[in-house]
Amino acid sequence: MINTPRYLGVVSHPAIGIRLPQVFLRGILYAYRLRRVAGGLMLSFGRETAPEYVINAVPGKYEISMGHTGTSIKEYLTLGAKYARKAGVLVEMEADHLTVTTSSAQAVKRISGVKEYVEIGDEDIERALKYIFSEVDEAAQTGYVNFFTIDACELIDYSVERLSGEDLKKRFRDVFGNNKEKILSRYINKRHLFIGSSGKSFRLVFSEEEVMRLALKYYRSLITTVRIYDYLEHRIRWPFGIEIAFDETPVITEEKDLLFYLRELWELNVPVDYIAPNIGFEKKQDYRGDLKVLKKRIERLAAIARTFGALLSFHSGSGSTPWSGKGRGVYDVVKEATSRDLKYKVSGIYFELLLELMAWQSTGSRPRKLYEEVYDAVIDYVRREVKTRGPLYSEVMERQLKEYEENIEKTQDPYNPLADIFRYYSFIALNLRDRSGDRPYRRAIIELYEEDEAFRNLVDREVADLTLRLIDGLGFANNVDKIE
Numbered sequence: 309m310i311n312t313p314r315y316l317g318v319v320s321h322p323a324i325g326i327r328l329p330q331v332f333l334r335g336i337l338y339a340y341r342l343r344r345v346a347g348g349l350m351l352s353f354g355r356e357t358a359p360e361y362v363i364n365a366v367p368g369k370y371e372i373s374m375g376h377t378g379t380s381i382k383e384y385l386t387l388g389a390k391y392a393r394k395a396g397v398l399v400e401m402e403a404d405h406l407t408v409t410t411s412s413a414q415a416v417k418r419i420s421g422v423k424e425y426v427e428i429g430d431e432d433i434e435r436a437l438k439y440i441f442s443e444v445d446e447a448a449q450t451g452y453v454n455f456f457t458i459d460a461c462e463l464i465d466y467s468v469e470r471l472s473g474e475d476l477k478k479r480f481r482d483v484f485g486n487n488k489e490k491i492l493s494r495y496i497n498k499r500h501l502f503i504g505s506s507g508k509s510f511r512l513v514f515s516e517e518e519v520m521r522l523a524l525k526y527y528r529s530l531i532t533t534v535r536i537y538d539y540l541e542h543r544i545r546w547p548f549g550i551e552i553a554f555d556e557t558p559v560i561t562e563e564k565d566l567l568f569y570l571r572e573l574w575e576l577n578v579p580v581d582y583i584a585p586n587i588g589f590e591k592k593q594d595y596r597g598d599l600k601v602l603k604k605r606i607e608r609l610a611a612i613a614r615t616f617g618a619l620l621s622f623h624s625g626s627g628s629t630p631w632s633g634k635g636r637g638v639y640d641v642v643k644e645a646t647s648r649d650l651k652y653k654v655s656g657i658y659f660e661l662l663l664e665l666m667a668w669q670s671t672g673s674r675p676r677k678l679y680e681e682v683y684d685a686v687i688d689y690v691r692r693e694v695k696t697r698g699p700l701y702s703e704v705m706e707r708q709l710k711e712y713e714e715n716i717e718k719t720q721d722p723y724n725p726l727a728d729i730f731r732y733y734s735f736i737a738l739n740l741r742d743r744s745g746d747r748p749y750r751r752a753i754i755e756l757y758e759e760d761e762a763f764r765n766l767v768d769r770e771v772a773d774l775t776l777r778l779i780d781g782l783g784f785a786n787n788v789d790k791i792e
């Protein structure tokens with residue numbers, strides 16, 4: 309019997325979110341096995357999953373976006389491990405996005421195209437860490453978690469970018485005291501030479517002002533990352549890996565920023581296997597920028613990460629439909645620019661696929677009826693959220709709702725699975741509760757999958773095909789041969 313799940317080490321692989329483990333695991337594991345792929349199974353701890361005390365709490369006690377899949381940490385880890393063992397597939401169970409945030413609604417907004425920033429105080433950090441530690445505890449208790457992605461993006465201080473001259477120097481002195489020379493010496497007059505996958509080399513040269521700005525910009529994020537790592541080290545008694553989520557920032561990651569962050573983490577003894585920069589990918593959208601620019605950007609960031617023994621991880625990996633990859637040519641660019649050594653993450657796209665499959669069934673059939681119920685519930689929720697300016701409200705949400713309503717007038721179809729308002733907020737359906745605390749839509753979807761054989765076979769096949777497109781598109785086949 310193979311030893312699964314376990315920490316995979318630094319190896320090119322996909323990591324897939326299992327929002328409804330009971331529904332998605334068969335197809336995903338079938339594809340992993342068929343292509344001899346060792347891969348990740350994950351959920352985001354900042355949003356998608358939560359500890360049982362949150363999942364089982366009375367409705368309304370926690371924000372709806374917290375653990376919005378209705379799948380607890382214990383449940384996805386246990387089911388992931390159980391199914392993988394049964395299928396004989398090597399997997400790593402990941403705790404994605406341990407996010408230091410003021411609220412999970414905030415974290416959800418970050419990924420819905422809303423770039424809205426709030427100041428985080430020290431008390432907020434303590435509260436966020438307490439929550440993260442409780443999540444780690446539940447994960448540790450299962451014995452199955454092997455990987456953690458730390459996300460302290462919200463603690464990046466962009467305001468220092470406006471500082472210069474004496475103001476900057478004073479602030480730097482105040483914060484770093486006796487350490488300031490040491491920090492500067494790590495960057496000033498150093499060679500910092502890198503060689504990209506195309507063979508082209510490049511140098512990064514830092515000015516004193518740049519180093520001071522970087523240090524001030526990142527120090528809270530860095531020290532908080534260390535605190536999370538220390539907790540993991542103390543709590544997890546078996547091999548595990550670390551990824552740094554650097555992707556949910558409002559700007560594309562600069563080369564010097566990536567170098568600085570990795571160099572400082574190295575100094576702080578945090579071993580980094582993967583780092584996820586913001587390379588301009590938006591969730592649920594194909595990449596529409598210039599592919600040459602993208603390639604150069606990835607090549608250079610990958611070269612920097614490599615000098616620290618780390619690979620790039622690509623988040624927001626899904627495109628505008630389950631069939632579009634990340635848009636034409638994007639997988640090839642990602643593959644070439646990283647010399648085929650990368651980690652690639654997708655999650656929400658599997659739930660979108662499931663809803664589309666339900667939408668395709670004939671009018672009046674069980675899957676189609678459930679699909680319409682789910683759709684109505686999501687639109688109802690969004691309407692209320694817009695009307696009451698609730699925690700998930702944003703101008704983007706309001707605009708998407710308006711577009712949806714205008715479109716119904718034209719098409720007379722209130723159930724278009726491709727409507728943005730539905731694609732971006734359908735996730736809410738899994739966490740809508742009734743008075744008894746039940747999640748009726750989530751439960752009905754799982755029952756549909758379990759009881760309707762024809763539909764289950766369709767889902768398994770389409771989930772496997774989606775996974776195969778990902779594996780083949782990014783060249784992950786046979787990666788088990790690279791694992792020790």
Ligand SMILES: [Zn+2]
Pocket residue numbers: 405553555556584623624
């Ligand atoms: Zn991310």
